[in-house]
Amino acid sequence: ALYLSKVRSIALFVALGESTNVEMWTARSAMGNDFDGKYHRYSLFMHYILYFVSYVFFASFLIKKTFVQFCVFFVSFVSASFAALMTIEKGPFMWFVIGLYLVYVFVEHRNKYPLGGILKLSIVGFVILIVLYIYLFDSTDVGGAFESIMSRVFTGGVTPAYYYLEYFPAVEDFLYGRSLPNPGGIFPFEPFPLTQTISNWKFPQNVQFGIVGSAPTVYWAELYANFGYFGVALTPFYVGVALNIVTRLLDKLPSSPIKIGLVVWTAIHLQFLSQTGISMFLVDTYLIAVLAFAMIVIALAHRGRIRLLDT
Numbered sequence: 609a610l611y612l613s614k615v616r617s618i619a620l621f622v623a624l625g626e627s628t629n630v631e632m633w634t635a636r637s638a639m640g641n642d643f644d645g646k647y648h649r650y651s652l653f654m655h656y657i658l659y660f661v662s663y664v665f666f667a668s669f670l671i672k673k674t675f676v677q678f679c680v681f682f683v684s685f686v687s688a689s690f691a692a693l694m695t696i697e698k699g700p701f702m703w704f705v706i707g708l709y710l711v712y713v714f715v716e717h718r719n720k721y722p723l724g725g726i727l728k729l730s731i732v733g734f735v736i737l738i739v740l741y742i743y744l745f746d747s748t749d750v751g752g753a754f755e756s757i758m759s760r761v762f763t764g765g766v767t768p769a770y771y772y773l774e775y776f777p778a779v780e781d782f783l784y785g786r787s788l789p790n791p792g793g794i795f796p797f798e799p800f801p802l803t804q805t806i807s808n809w810k811f812p813q814n815v816q817f818g819i820v821g822s823a824p825t826v827y828w829a830e831l832y833a834n835f836g837y838f839g840v841a842l843t844p845f846y847v848g849v850a851l852n853i854v855t856r857l858l859d860k861l862p863s864s865p866i867k868i869g870l871v872v873w874t875a876i877h878l879q880f881l882s883q884t885g886i887s888m889f890l891v892d893t894y895l896i897a898v899l900a901f902a903m904i905v906i907a908l909a910h911r912g913r914i915r916l917l918d919t
Contacts, residue, residue: 611650614643617635618639619635619639619694619696620690620695633814633817636695637819637821642820656898657897658691659876660869661688661869662684662687662708663873664866664868664869664870665684666708666712666869667865668680668865670711670716671865689701689704698737698740701740702733705736706733709725709729711868712725765825766826767825768806771809773832775806775809776832779809782833787834787885787887788834789887789890802833803823803885804822810823826881827882827886827889829885830885847886854878858871861906861917862916866902866905866906874898
């Protein structure tokens, strides 16, 4: 509510009303990349923690199946769904729904993925996306919406990587670490706005309309922008090691709705390595904050103690 009080208009309502594409995208830009304030602080609560809480409540409802548990989950689901859709982004809402399905698999199928369930989820997901494309993005028909969805699903995350390969070093020399995070300004450089620079270079018309764009892509593209092919070849090994360490640590938590929600949230969060730069994960304040929040809740539920399993 505090965040919404600070924006000029809500992109979702602009898109549903009588508005032009420029007005719609300008409203979306003002709610994110061009937000006048510390957007990441609001996003931590209204996206990351709220999604995690929804997963926990859903797991709790599947285990106990009481009316009270359903009401609590329903409130969190509606809140998280609105938070995901209010900037007319499709991806966050679909990943939220996929996360709920993973929670269902954890509880009802003991981590075994039913092929029939995956097929049903895919069909439901495509239906939801087609509706969103038609009503929010002015797709003329189902066929056009379906084509846009297929393009987005299979090439949307990797296409900007070609822009990075074109831009560095032909337009600008390699950054040599300048796009990496500088927490608290302890290093003598100002972080380079990589995704915005690439977007402005590739789509200069957005700048003319006052739209602050972004072009995130698979994490190795940022490594290329900083260190060339050497960075692309060397770093993925260490990314794999880090993911394995996170997996082993989560396995040590005793089974509970909180663990289920945390495992699913972490999986959804870390899959964005395929869609965004490595900087987000080098100093991952969102992951640290959600883990800290989960540990505090577990400790409060067990009289200040956190019991770990021997695995």
